[in-house]
Amino acid sequence: MSLAVVLVSPRNPLNIGAAARAMSNFGFLDLRLVRPYDVAWQEARSAVGAAQVLRDTRVFATVAEAIADCSEIVGTASLGHRELQHSVRRLEYGGRLIREQLADGQSTAILFGSEKYGLSNDDLSHCRWLMRIPTREEHESMNLGQAVAVCLYELVRRDEAAQESPKPKVGAVAADVQRIEEITLEILRDAGYLKPPVDESSVRKVRRLLQRLEFNTEDARIWLGMLRQIRWRLNTLKSSTHPDDI
Amino acid sequence: MSLAVVLVSPRNPLNIGAAARAMSNFGFLDLRLVRPYDVAWQEARSAVGAAQVLRDTRVFATVAEAIADCSEIVGTASLGHRELQHSVRRLEYGGRLIREQLADGQSTAILFGSEKYGLSNDDLSHCRWLMRIPTREEHESMNLGQAVAVCLYELVRRDEAAQESPKPKVGAVAADVQRIEEITLEILRDAGYLKPPVDESSVRKVRRLLQRLEFNTEDARIWLGMLRQIRWRLNTLKSSTHPDDI
Numbered sequence: 001m002s003l004a005v006v007l008v009s010p011r012n013p014l015n016i017g018a019a020a021r022a023m024s025n026f027g028f029l030d031l032r033l034v035r036p037y038d039v040a041w042q043e044a045r046s047a048v049g050a051a052q053v054l055r056d057t058r059v060f061a062t063v064a065e066a067i068a069d070c071s072e073i074v075g076t077a078s079l080g081h082r083e084l085q086h087s088v089r090r091l092e093y094g095g096r097l098i099r100e101q102l103a104d105g106q107s108t109a110i111l112f113g114s115e116k117y118g119l120s121n122d123d124l125s126h127c128r129w130l131m132r133i134p135t136r137e138e139h140e141s142m143n144l145g146q147a148v149a150v151c152l153y154e155l156v157r158r159d160e161a162a163q164e165s166p167k168p169k170v171g172a173v174a175a176d177v178q179r180i181e182e183i184t185l186e187i188l189r190d191a192g193y194l195k196p197p198v199d200e201s202s203v204r205k206v207r208r209l210l211q212r213l214e215f216n217t218e219d220a221r222i223w224l225g226m227l228r229q230i231r232w233r234l235n236t237l238k239s240s241t242h243p244d245d246i
Numbered sequence: 247m248s249l250a251v252v253l254v255s256p257r258n259p260l261n262i263g264a265a266a267r268a269m270s271n272f273g274f275l276d277l278r279l280v281r282p283y284d285v286a287w288q289e290a291r292s293a294v295g296a297a298q299v300l301r302d303t304r305v306f307a308t309v310a311e312a313i314a315d316c317s318e319i320v321g322t323a324s325l326g327h328r329e330l331q332h333s334v335r336r337l338e339y340g341g342r343l344i345r346e347q348l349a350d351g352q353s354t355a356i357l358f359g360s361e362k363y364g365l366s367n368d369d370l371s372h373c374r375w376l377m378r379i380p381t382r383e384e385h386e387s388m389n390l391g392q393a394v395a396v397c398l399y400e401l402v403r404r405d406e407a408a409q410e411s412p413k414p415k416v417g418a419v420a421a422d423v424q425r426i427e428e429i430t431l432e433i434l435r436d437a438g439y440l441k442p443p444v445d446e447s448s449v450r451k452v453r454r455l456l457q458r459l460e461f462n463t464e465d466a467r468i469w470l471g472m473l474r475q476i477r478w479r480l481n482t483l484k485s486s487t488h489p490d491d492i
Contacts, residue, residue, distance in 0.1 A: 014260070018389055025381040025388050049385065091399075092407035134402055135271040139295065142271050142395070143264055149392035150399045153337075156380055159405070161338035 002107040003098070003155070004030045005148060006066050008123050009114040013043035018145025019112075020050035020057070026152040031057040032066045032109075063111070063126050070109040072101050075119050075127035076147065078140040087129045094131035095154035102155075110151060115144050172220030180220060181207055183227040190234045248353040249344070249401070251394060252312050254280045254369050255360040259289035264391025265358070266296035266303070272398040277303040278312045278355075309357070309372050316355040318347050321365050321373035322393065324386040333375045340377035341400035348401075356397060361390050418466030426466060427453055429473040436480045 005023055010016050010033060020031055031053050033041060045054050060066035067073050077088060089097070101108050111127060113119035118141075124130070133142060133150055142150070185206055188194045194202055215223060251269055256262050256279065266277055277299050279287060291300050306312035313319050323334060335343070347354050357373060359365035364387075370376070379388060379396055388396070431452055434440045440448055461469065 018392060021385075021389055022392050024385045025379075025392075027382045049387070049389075090407045092403050092405070093409070096408045133271075133399070134404075134407070136273045139267075139270045141295070143267055143295075143391070145389070146264060146268055146271075146392055146395035149388070149396050153379070153396045153399065154403075157338050157400075158380075159338070161336045161380070162342045163339070 002030070002105075003028050003102060004032050004067070004070060004107070004109040005152075006032045006034060006063070006109050006111045007036070007144070008034045008063060008111055008119060009036070010112075010144065011037045011040055011115055012144070013040040015115060015144040016040060016044035017050060017054070018143075019148040020044070020053040022145065022149035022152055024050045024053050025149070026156045028152055028155075029053050029056065033057060033059045034063050034066050035061065063123050067109045067111075067126060070107045072098070072106050072108040073111065073127050074098065074108065075111045075124050075130045076113070076151065077119065077124070077130040077132055078135070086124065086127065088132050089129060091131055091133050091151060091154050094129070095151070095157075099155055112144060112148060172215040172217050176217070176220040176224065177210060177215060180215070180223055180227060181210055183224070183231055184210065187227065187231050187234060190231070190238070248276070248351075249274050249348060250276045250278050250313070250316060250353070250355040251398075252278045252280060252309070252355050252357045253282070253390070254309060254312075254357055254365060255282070256358075256390065257283045257286055257361055258390070259286040261361060261390040262286060262290035263296065263300070265394040266290070266299040268391065268395035268398055270296045270299050271395070272402045274398055274401075275299050275302065279303060279305045280309050280312050281307065309369050313355045313357075313372060316353045318344070318352050318354040319357065319373045320344065320354065321357045321370050321376045322359070322397065323365065323370070323376040323378055324381070332370065332373065334378050335375060337377055337379050337397060337400050340375070341397070341403075345401055358390060358394060418461040418463045422463070422466040422470065423456060423461060426461070426469055426473060427456055429470070429477055430456065433473065433477050433480060436477070436484070 005019060005028060007016065007019060010019075016033070016036065023029060023031055029052060036044075036059060041059065058066075074094065075086070077086075098108055098110070110131070111119055111123060113123060119127075131151070133147060135142060181203075185194065185198065185203060188206070189196055189198060251265065251274060253262065253265060256265075262279070262282065269275060269277055275298060282290075282305060287305065304312075320340065321332070323332075344354055344356070356377070357365055357369060359369060365373075377397070379393060381388060431440065431444065431449060434452070435442055435444060
């Protein structure tokens with residue numbers, strides 16, 4: 001994959017550092033800056049957690065130079081941008097197009113404008129289309145570092161992952177659950193919750209109750225320990241208060 | 247929808263402000279803080295762009311109090327967390343579950359840990375399951391504000407939007423394109439690119455070439471203007487150099 005993140009006229013070193021960190025998080029390492037505010041750029045280089053990205057970052061004087069080797073140029077914009085010349089695509093759709101282009105080996109640049117003004121009309125004239133993060137109309141404008149993070153997440157997210165089942169807990173073996181069931185029934189009988197003779201339907205009720213808890217191996221062990229202790233306590237109390245019951 | 251974002255022991259006012267801003271961007275307004283570093287919280291309140299969220303933010307002494315009214319509690323974690331008691335779900339999948347739960351009217355809390363340590367074992371014990379942003383193993387740990395932004399984006403993103411066609415450009419009416427075609431043919435003949443008599447297949451070739459440009463209304467007007475100027479210039483030059491051609 002060959003994706004360049006191009007920040008045009010960034011002013012805040014924290015945002016350059018944050019963009020670099022999100023790139024490193026999601027595995028995109030090609031950061032390019034166009035006319036960064038000089039102090040910002042010097043400060044950003046010391047940002048933690050994105051050393052490799054910042055070390056390899058290239059600085060350009062113009063957008064044209066920054067994107068010269070890219071065949072697809074995508075701008076980021078809010079709905080406020082009334083650049084009717086461009087198609088504005090929601091991130092979900094635009095991200096899919098970019099993923100497909102990257103898979104086809106097309107080198108692609110995503111341009112982000114300055115914190116305050118976004119991309120200028122001149123910057124936008126280099127873009128083939130625009131991409132919009134689906135923020136709400138009442139508060140559209142995102143922080144630069146967060147916008148980069150959200151766009152890159154869309155590029156690495158996998159639809160299939162949404163369908164995956166979670167890694168199942170390692171369930172306790174049936175023997176353990178049966179042992180829990182036996183002791184639970186014993187305790188409930190001793191406690192007078194179940195009256196002997198205990199009928200089969202009560203036993204099934206308790207079994208289903210326990211099955212729904214989906215004990216894992218470790219938890220089953222802990223529950224068994226607790227239940228055994230309760231049974232022991234009940235038995236001890238019974239023997240001391242009613243010695244003739246032994 | 248009733249979603250609470252719970253930041254546990256946040257230290258950096260910029261991160262609290264950034265979390266609030268992303269929440270406002272994506273339309274989630276219920277921010278809760280557990281034991282924020284006091285100075286951080288006071289500073290964060292002045293963060294721009296998220297006034298409503300920060301004004302309504304509630305501060306709690308314990309995780310238990312912060313989540314008391316929520317029926318689903320989700321922690322965020324990296325793979326480094328070896329909390330085998332919990333299922334760890336990728337954001338794509340976890341986000342889908344949370345969307346479904348919110349649609350069912352379940353009030354849900356997502357917990358984010360401190361910048362440095364993430365959620366503690368004690369914090370995690372309140373969670374039913376954990377969610378993981380699919381960052382790469384070499385650099386897993388995200389900035390807090392960016393992590394909040396990415397998780398909330400997953401909650402508002404719409405699968406259908408990825409399939410949507412972009413809003414089509416308002417295409418130029420066929421009459422305009424035909425006018426462009428006529429003048430182009432005239433110029434190409436005058437320039438000697440097409441030799442008269444111009445055959446139908448050449449005309450079709452030019453027409454298809456122009457159709458593929460998908461002029462919009464505004465652009466068609468501009469192209470017509472440019473082409474007319476070129477034709478005028480050609481005619482002027484012809485008449486001055488070969489007066490007998492008039």
